[in-house]
């Protein structure tokens with residue numbers, strides 16, 4: 001099936017939010033925040049501080065990635081959100097989206113990419129995904145999200 005990656009537009013919002021809502025990894029509060037970020041990007045484009053790309057499989061949106069330059073840094077970027085439709089995971093879509101975003105970051109002279117994620121057991125698959133894409137766990141803030149729910153930091157150095 002033909003696959004393409006392109007910047008998100010308003011018409012993609014329903015599909016992206018449906019993907020987010022159906023994923024067990026995200027709480028409803030997290031989905032609300034993800035939607036606020038999407039709205040900010042759709043309204044203000046890159047001046048929102050976010051870059052959002054969607055991947056289309058055939059004519060259907062199968063996932064999205066949201067990243068942006070970390071404020072007050074030189075060459076550091078945050079990978080904020082990445083999600084692939086639950087029914088289409090494990091087919092290389094997440095890897096392709098991540099690689100595409102990393103290439104854009106490299107072109108913008110980015111040198112360091114940071115991912116913050118939860119240490120909860122339901123994120124185990126996500127952590128393995130990050131490591132398979134060359135990210136290393138570099139830190140952990142104990143009990144950050146809630147008692148027993150640590151915040152983990154992953155990094156990838158581009159140069």
Ligand SMILES: CC(C)(COP(=O)(O)OP(=O)(O)OC[C@H]1O[C@@H](n2cnc3c(N)ncnc32)[C@H](O)[C@@H]1OP(=O)(O)O)[C@@H](O)C(=O)NCCC(=O)NCCS
Nearest residue numbers: 081082083084089090091092093094095125126128129132
């Ligand atoms: C994490 C996520 C984006 C990965 O996308 P995906 O399309 O399923 O992943 P891919 O098929 O591209 O797999 C890429 C790599 O991860 C590995 N991988 C994927 N799922 C895995 C699993 N369940 N266990 C171990 N490795 C896994 C693959 O082996 C592959 O490795 P390779 O590049 O060496 O071949 C997707 O599973 C997802 O949306 N998860 C829920 C939301 C989430 O956790 N988002 C990230 C935090 S914001």
